């Protein structure tokens with residue numbers, strides 16, 4: 001068995017204004033394979049994703065867009 005420390009990725013999401021937005025982003029990112037948990041701060045837009053594997057910028061962006069928001073460069 002290989003035990004690996006989880007990866008943590010932080011992105012800034014644009015356009016969230018309330019807890020419903022945060023939930024939508026959390027739900028979409030949680031559906032990405034390997035994602036363990038998602039922590040969203042609506043006021044700053046900071047989203048920290050904890051995952052079992054290294055996540056690609058494009059798949060994170062795709063999930064955020066699917067939720068209806070965008071990722072800051």
Ligand SMILES: [Cu+2]
Nearest residue numbers: 017018020021
């Ligand atoms: Cu909202």
